[in-house]
Amino acid sequence: MSHRDIEQSRSPVIRTLLLAIGWLSVTLGIIGIFLPVLPTTPFLLLAAACFARSSRRFYLWLVEHPRLGPWVRDYLDGHGIPLKAKVYSIGLMWCSIGLSCYLVPVLPARLFMLCSGTLVTLYILKQKTLPLR
Structure with missing residues (x-):
């Protein structure tokens, strides 16, 4: 941007x-x-x-x-996201989704969270990984 x-x-x-x-x-x-x-x-x-x-x-x-x-x-600038940021982002997101799915026993809500988490994970993984400097 x-x-x-x-x-x-x-x-x-x-x-x-x-x-x-x-x-x-x-x-x-x-x-x-x-x-x-x-x-x-x-x-x-x-x-x-x-x-x-x-x-x-x-x-x-x-x-x-x-x-x-x-x-x-x-x-x-399109150089990427550090690997550490990718790992933490995906890991924390799935921990919170897992907890939310456990606490919210409504199937449509669980499906929405799981689909959203999958799409966000794919987006993050698709982004270029910033090379170590």
Whole structure:
């Protein structure tokens, strides 16, 4: 996504919600740098997507940040996602889906979660893996 492709939401409620989700994602992404069980890249990508639709200033801050920016730019520039991020993302997603399927005994809900999880897994696996530097 180039800086010119940013199209912000016109609704102040949506923009506020996207900003809140974006900053929560940045916070979780930063925690994920230090806490190995929490993935960094997916949270920073979510933050970039939220900021792209809510605040050009925060989007540019994130993608140009000296520490956080490379995580986002590598993906946006087509270089890929780190293997560690792929493994954590898929693993945590399937753990949460498994728990949710256990807790929600409604067959249509379980099928929806399993189908969604399968599609997201395939999407993540299809993405280029970032070579080690």
